[in-house]
Amino acid sequence: MPAPRRLGFYRENEGGKNVLLTGRVLLLNFSYEPLGTVGVARAVCLWFRGAVFVEENDGDNVLHSPSTIFPVPSVIRLRHYIHVRRNRRETTMKRARVYIRDRYRCQYCGDHRHAKDLTLDHILPRAQGGESTPANLVTACVKCNQRKGNRTPEQARMPLLTSQKLLRLGLDHVLLCHYAESRPEWKKYLFMDDHTEVEQVKVAA
Numbered sequence: 001m002p003a004p005r006r007l008g009f010y011r012e013n014e015g016g017k018n019v020l021l022t023g024r025v026l027l028l029n030f031s032y033e034p035l036g037t038v039g040v041a042r043a044v045c046l047w048f049r050g051a052v053f054v055e056e057n058d059g060d061n062v063l064h065s066p067s068t069i070f071p072v073p074s075v076i077r078l079r080h081y082i083h084v085r086r087n088r089r090e091t092t093m094k095r096a097r098v099y100i101r102d103r104y105r106c107q108y109c110g111d112h113r114h115a116k117d118l119t120l121d122h123i124l125p126r127a128q129g130g131e132s133t134p135a136n137l138v139t140a141c142v143k144c145n146q147r148k149g150n151r152t153p154e155q156a157r158m159p160l161l162t163s164q165k166l167l168r169l170g171l172d173h174v175l176l177c178h179y180a181e182s183r184p185e186w187k188k189y190l191f192m193d194d195h196t197e198v199e200q201v202k203v204a205a
Contacts, residue, residue, distance in 0.1 A: 024179060025073050026186050028055065030081040034176055034190055043073045052076040056185045074185050094134065095120055102139035108158045109144050117141060123160070123167075125150040135167045 025043040027035045038046070044063065046052045056075035063070045098120060105112050107121075121140035124130030127150040138160065140148070148156045180186040 023058070023072075026056075026075045026176070026179075026183070026189060027052075028075065028077040028189060029084070030078045032077065032189060033084070035078075035082075035084070037176070037179065038076075040072060043076050044070065046076060047073065050079070052078055055189075074183060075189060094137075098134060098137050099139055101134070102162065105139060105161075106141040106144055107138040107161050108140055108148065108153075110161055111141055113141055119145045121145050121148060123164070124152055128152070135164075138162065138167070 023040050024037040025040055027038050027043075029035050040063075043052070047054060053076065054071075054073045055077050056073070058072040058074040061072040063072055096115075099115055099118060103112070104115065104118065106118070118139050119142055120137050121144075122130040122132070123136050123138060126132070130136050144158065148158055153160050176186070176190055180190055
């Protein structure tokens with residue numbers, strides 16, 4: 001089916017008014033590997049082009065166009081496998097993505113702060129060979145960062161609020177786990193154990 005030049009899908013809100021649907025859709029590789037999220041409009045475009053399967057719908061929500069009613073997709077999967085470079089990691093906006101992963105919360109004292117009052121702390125300090133990778137970076141307030149200095153959390157007796165297992169999942173996966181708190185149909189595709197990983201994500205919040 002050819003893709004329309006411009007999509008005009010809307011959903012009806014409770015007041016009966018048509019509003020443009022916003023939201024995120026989980027995008028899977030052909031192998032069911034999570035790749036990230038796309039907007040609803042992008043997901044519908046991909047479906048019209050025959051590029052994806054719709055694996056899950058967003059409940060009973062539907063999109064309206066002048067001539068079509070279409071279920072709102074929640075999870076889509078590519079029809080063809082794409083190779084993902086494993087050595088490609090977030091470089092631009094890394095600071096902002098770590099703050100979002102940690103929910104703008106100091107991972108030592110637990111205080112929520114504005115971005116301007118936060119810093120990135122190396123769990124294993126650079127002076128001890130620590131790398132500037134997402135798994136070795138956490139959000140910290142200025143006071144805790146200065147107190148910890150060039151020491152590990154164990155050396156400084158400042159335990160992390162987030163488990164290192166969760167940090168090793170990577171920025172993208174943790175961000176998807178945050179989304180999945182309100183999208184239970186995503187959990188099985190993110191390999192989230194209901195009693196362990198989900199609770200860890202909530203504790204990290």
